[in-house]
Amino acid sequence: MLKEFTKGIFRENPIFIIVLGLCPALGVSTKVINAIGMGAGVIFVLLGSNIFVSLLKNFIPEKVRIPSYIVIIASFVTIVQMVMEAFAPALYKSLGVFVPLIVVNCIILGRAEAFANKNTVMSSIMDALGMGVGFTLALLLIAFIRESLGAGTITLFPVGSFSGVIRIPVLADNPIRVFGLAAGALLVIGFLKAFFNWYSERRAR
Amino acid sequence: MNDILRIGSKLALICAVAAISLGLVNAVTEPKINQMREQKLMNALKQVAVGMEVGKYKKVADNPVVKGYYPLRDNSGKQKGYIFDLVGMGYGGDLDIIAGVSTKGKILSVVMMNDQETPGLGKEAENPEYMKKYIGTGEISPVPVRKSQLSQEEADAITGASITFMGIGKALEAASDFAKKEGVE
Amino acid sequence: MTYIGIIITFVFINNFILTQFLGLCPFIGVSKNIESAVGMGFAVTFVMALASLATWAIQNFILVPLNIEFLQTITFILVIASLVQFVELVIQNISPALYKALGIYLPLITTNCAVLGIAIISVQSKFNALESFVAGFAAGLGFLLAILLMSAIRTKLDSEWIPKPFRGIPIAFITGGLMALAFMAFDKALLTNLIG
Numbered sequence: 102m103l104k105e106f107t108k109g110i111f112r113e114n115p116i117f118i119i120v121l122g123l124c125p126a127l128g129v130s131t132k133v134i135n136a137i138g139m140g141a142g143v144i145f146v147l148l149g150s151n152i153f154v155s156l157l158k159n160f161i162p163e164k165v166r167i168p169s170y171i172v173i174i175a176s177f178v179t180i181v182q183m184v185m186e187a188f189a190p191a192l193y194k195s196l197g198v199f200v201p202l203i204v205v206n207c208i209i210l211g212r213a214e215a216f217a218n219k220n221t222v223m224s225s226i227m228d229a230l231g232m233g234v235g236f237t238l239a240l241l242l243i244a245f246i247r248e249s250l251g252a253g254t255i256t257l258f259p260v261g262s263f264s265g266v267i268r269i270p271v272l273a274d275n276p277i278r279v280f281g282l283a284a285g286a287l288l289v290i291g292f293l294k295a296f297f298n299w300y301s302e303r304r305a306r
Numbered sequence: 307m308n309d310i311l312r313i314g315s316k317l318a319l320i321c322a323v324a325a326i327s328l329g330l331v332n333a334v335t336e337p338k339i340n341q342m343r344e345q346k347l348m349n350a351l352k353q354v355a356v357g358m359e360v361g362k363y364k365k366v367a368d369n370p371v372v373k374g375y376y377p378l379r380d381n382s383g384k385q386k387g388y389i390f391d392l393v394g395m396g397y398g399g400d401l402d403i404i405a406g407v408s409t410k411g412k413i414l415s416v417v418m419m420n421d422q423e424t425p426g427l428g429k430e431a432e433n434p435e436y437m438k439k440y441i442g443t444g445e446i447s448p449v450p451v452r453k454s455q456l457s458q459e460e461a462d463a464i465t466g467a468s469i470t471f472m473g474i475g476k477a478l479e480a481a482s483d484f485a486k487k488e489g490v491e
Numbered sequence: 492m493t494y495i496g497i498i499i500t501f502v503f504i505n506n507f508i509l510t511q512f513l514g515l516c517p518f519i520g521v522s523k524n525i526e527s528a529v530g531m532g533f534a535v536t537f538v539m540a541l542a543s544l545a546t547w548a549i550q551n552f553i554l555v556p557l558n559i560e561f562l563q564t565i566t567f568i569l570v571i572a573s574l575v576q577f578v579e580l581v582i583q584n585i586s587p588a589l590y591k592a593l594g595i596y597l598p599l600i601t602t603n604c605a606v607l608g609i610a611i612i613s614v615q616s617k618f619n620a621l622e623s624f625v626a627g628f629a630a631g632l633g634f635l636l637a638i639l640l641m642s643a644i645r646t647k648l649d650s651e652w653i654p655k656p657f658r659g660i661p662i663a664f665i666t667g668g669l670m671a672l673a674f675m676a677f678d679k680a681l682l683t684n685l686i687g
Contacts, residue, residue, distance in 0.1 A: 120660055121516065124604040128512035161320070162313040169320050171572060175565035176324040180331050183561060187335040190342055197422065198611050201564040205602045207516060278466070282424070283510045284671035291657075291664030299656035325562060332561040397678075399616065469678070 105224050109231030115208045116239035116290075117297040122208040125199045126240050127286040132256045134265070136244035138192040140237025142181045142200060144230070147209050149177035151229035154217040161218075170213045171204070178203045208232060246289050251280030346419075351376070354389050354406040354415045363391075371480035378406065385490045387414060394477030397469040398422035401431075403477050411486035412445035413478055421470075428470035430463075440475065444482035451475035494625050497618075501629035503677035507605045508637040509670055514605030518638055519663050521596070528642035529635070534593040536631025538578060538600050539609050542571050543627025546610035547620050567610050572601045605634055640670060 115121050125143075129135040153173050154161075161169045182200050185193040193200065203209070212232055217225040249255055253273030259265035279285045351360055361377035371392055378387040387408040394401040402420035407413055416437040423429045430436050439460050443449045451472055453461045464471045507513040514535070521531045546567050554560050579597045583590045600606060609630045613623040644666050653662055 120519065123515040123519070124512050127515065157320075160316065162316055165313055165317045168569070168572060169317060171568055172317075172320050172324050172565065175568050176328055179328050179561060179564050182564065183328075183331055183335040183339075187338040187342070190339075190346075194420075198608060198615070201567075201611055202513075202604050202607060204564055204568050205604050205607050207602055210602060278427075279672070282671075282675065283512065284668045284675065286512065287664050287668030287671055291661045291668060294664060295654075295656040295661035298661065302656070324565065328561060328565070329559075336561070 103227070105227035106231040106234075109228065109233070109235035110238065111235070113232075114235045114239055114297075115232055116236060116243075117294055118301075119208075119211075120294070121211060122206045122236060123290075125202060125206060126236075126243060127283075127290060128199050129196050130240055130244040130247050130286060131251070131281050132195070132248050133241065133244045134192065134256045134258065135195055136237070136240040137257075138185070138189065138196055139199065140233070140240050142178075142185065142196075142203055143206065143208070143236055144233030145181055146174060146177040146203050146206075147212060147229040147233045148226065149180075150174045150209055150213055151217040151225040152222060154213040155220060155222045155225040158218045166218065167210075167214075170210060174209050174213070175204050208236060243286070243289055243293065246293075247280045247285060250277050251282070251285060252276050350404050350417045350419060351389060354404055354417055356406060356415060358386060359383075360389060366484075369480070369484065371477050372484050375484075385409060388481075388485050388488075390481040390484070392477040392481055394473040396421055396423050396473045397428050397467070398424065401470070401473050401477065403474060405478055405481050407444065407478075407481050407485045409485055409489055410445045411482040413440050413443055413449060413482060416440055416474070416478065418474075423470050424467070427467040430467065431470050431474060437474075440478050444478065449475055449479040449482055451479055494622070497622060497625050498629040498632075499677075501626055502633040502636065503674065506633040506637060506674055506677075507608065507630050508634060509667070509674045511608070513608040514603050514634055517596075517599060517603055518634075518641060518667070519660060521599075522638050522642040522645055522663065525639070525642045525646060527596075528638045530592050531596045531599075532631075532635030532638050534596040535600060535603060535605065535634050536628060537593075538571075538575060538597075539606055539631035539634070540624055540628035541578065542574055542606050543609050543613050543630075544620060544624040545570055545574055547613060547618070547623040550614050563611075563614070568601075568607060571606050571610065575601050605630065637670070641667065644670075 113119060116126050125139055129139045150173050154170060216228050249269055253269045253276040255267040257265050355378060358378045358380055361379060363374055363376050365374045366372045373391045373393055376389040377385050378389055380386050387406060390405050390407060392403040392405060394403055399422040404417045404419055406415040418432050439450060439456060450456055453468060505511055508518045517531055522528050549566055549570055554563060575597055609627050613626050618626055
């Protein structure tokens with residue numbers, strides 16, 4: 102059971118190993134807080150869709166399974182949209198079009214099709230959590246690199262008198278702007294993927 | 307045939323359940339979202355009104371930039387200016403701007419309500435400090451719409467985001483002209 | 492915005508892949524050779540133009556009048572999925588040759604972020620019917636341009652020596668990053684200078 106959880110974090114990490122769900126990973130990773138918000142949204146949708154798909158696996162007719170999965174996923178995405186807009190409007194605004202686009206995040210439909218419709222509810226939950234957390238960690242890593250180098254800051258939640266923004270001394274005054282832009286995102290993920298390739302190969306040896 | 311009917315009704319059932327549950331969630335969140343939006347607008351209006359009384363919203367139909375305005379009155383009820391509801395052209399899309407302008411066309415205050423600008427560059431316009439370069443212009447000195455009209459320091463600060471700067475400037479210029487032409491409504 | 496403005500914006504300035512990060516999975520996955528890149532590019536362009544128009548109609552004739560805009564995501568994705576199926580059927584019947592060329596890419600398009608992306612962006616930009624169609628078509632062309640350039644570069648890369656960990660996907664990303672850097676030359680100032 103635990104294996105279903107841990108596999109998503111490293112060995113089958115959705116971003117770095119399977120290379121799925123890239124659009125949001127790059128689109129929202131300009132700030133650490135965006136990565137946290139996006140990760141939470143994806144975990145919620147993944148959990149919801151995995152639970153319902155595995156519960157309904159005998160009810161959903163084989164022929165219309167993909168439309169059914171899409172309806173289930175889209176419902177959870179809409180819930181995330183509505184709740185986020187109501188309770189975290191600033192975050193909702195900065196994630197923009199990528200919130201509704203969780204629907205077409207290949208990870209979610211992929212897990213429904215490849216895992217949840219053949220497994221029990223419990224292992225589907227573990228699978229969803231593992232994949233979701235793996236996705237979030239990958240997003241956090243990319244966002245951390247991009248924000249700290251590209252803007253010289255790390256943006257978290259504002260708590261009390263703490264504004265939520267940590268400024269990194271030298272970098273904040275001389276940020277390497279390209280990391281915040283589209284080009285930087287692609288370069289960062291390219292080098293990270295190369296690192297993961299190198300590391301997995303070394304471990305295999 | 308029977309099979310198609312069975313599959314179709316199952317799919318329809320899933321859709322119906324989904325739509326109903328979304329409707330329920332929407333019923334909870336929608337008032338909250340509207341309330342937050344209204345709150346945001348009220349806060350912005352209060353900030354822009356600088357202590358004056360805000361009148362009733364009037365739509366403007368034939369202006370590409372000025373969507374509408376609220377008249378601004380002092381305690382005695384005399385009109386001193388306008389709060390304009392403006393839409394400018396930014397780098398990433400429309401800029402929704404709220405600005406207080408005197409009847410003589412002087413920019414009194416500016417708040418960015420909504421934008422899709424680049425974080426770290428154009429997004430800086432959400433910062434109240436950013437708007438200082440426009441305030442006080444419009445009556446005697448022109449509203450800055452080009453970098454050459456700024457001080458060296460201000461021009462440096464908007465490097466890489468001049469489209470945002472020009473978009474806001476042009477919207478405010480239109481507002482200032484509108485106020486000058488209209489005078490007291 | 493004028494129609495030329497929309498085209499320049501969506502093909503170059505806001506290129507879906509290289510500036511907006513929409514449609515990255517096929518950009519990396521289907522760009523190994525030029526032939527399949529072109530097939531995917533045309534299929535996506537076709538579906539995006541139609542999807543943008545269809546979702547415009549759904550938004551303005553169904554969702555807004557009935558005041559159920561909160562069902563936007565769910566209806567749009569279902570419309571796109573059915574549209575893709577429909578296009579597949581039509582192409583299969585009228586042109587088996589075209590079906591042979593595009594057929595295998597069509598099912599993949601439903602989950603391409605770019606298609607749902609253009610539908611949502613068109614609605615947010617308050618485009619009219621023709622503008623939505625043009626925006627969808629232009630965004631599709633931008634996708635075609637990027638994936639075509641990418642596949643041409645990757646074909647060349649095949650004959651170069653690349654450090655082992657960088658082979659395949661990582662070098663594709665880095666190439667994409669450098670392309671995005673080049674595309675930064677197309678900015679809004681260019682548009683303002685071109686058409687005022």
